[in-house]
Amino acid sequence: MKKLMLAGVLSLCSVSAFAEVAVIINPSNTSTIDIDAIKKIYLGKNKSFDNGTKVSPVDQNGTAVADEFNDKVVGKSSSxxxxxxxKLVFTGKGTPPGKLDSDQAVIDFxxxxxxAIGYIDSAKVSDKVKVIATF
Known part of the structure; x- marks a missing residue:
């Protein structure tokens, strides 16, 4: 029984040990934004950075990083x-962020x-982008 409980606790710890999600922007972008602004960008409520520059958010297509980002930052499940x-597309009130299939594709974009703004596994961050937040 003790081994079973220990295995359960360890499996829970391994799930919560998922790598952090890093929110990234182009290195030439001087904007500073908080979690609320990031959430609003990904929900289509903010169309620009704090400096007035138009924002082009990019999402990941069905990845574990996307699930983690949606949960931690947006506060919703992927579904x-x-x-x-x-609903927004059907009513003509919005266009979702573009979707890419991998961390590297987001970095390149x-x-x-x-x-642009995107998110990746923080372990994949390179000097090609600037990290503005981690979750």
Whole structure:
């Protein structure tokens, strides 16, 4: 019984030990934004950075990092996010962020676009992008 309980506790610890999610922008972008602003960007409520520059958010397509970001930052599950955006698209009130399939694709997109914001596994951060927050 003790071994079973120990295994359960260890498995819970390994789930919570998931790598942090890093929110990244282009290194030439001088904006500073907090979690509330990031959430609003990913919900389509903010269309620009604090300095007035248009923002181009990019999402990840069905990755564990996307699930972690949605949970920690947006406060919704991935299925709730999909339902939210489906409603906005159907009513003509919004367009969801573009979706890419990997951390490297997000890094490349953000590095190539001054107005981009994205998120990746913090272990994958490179000098091509600037980290503005980790969760």
């Amino acid at each position: 709730q996010i999909n339902a939210y955006w489906s 953000v590095a190539a676009n001054k107005d």
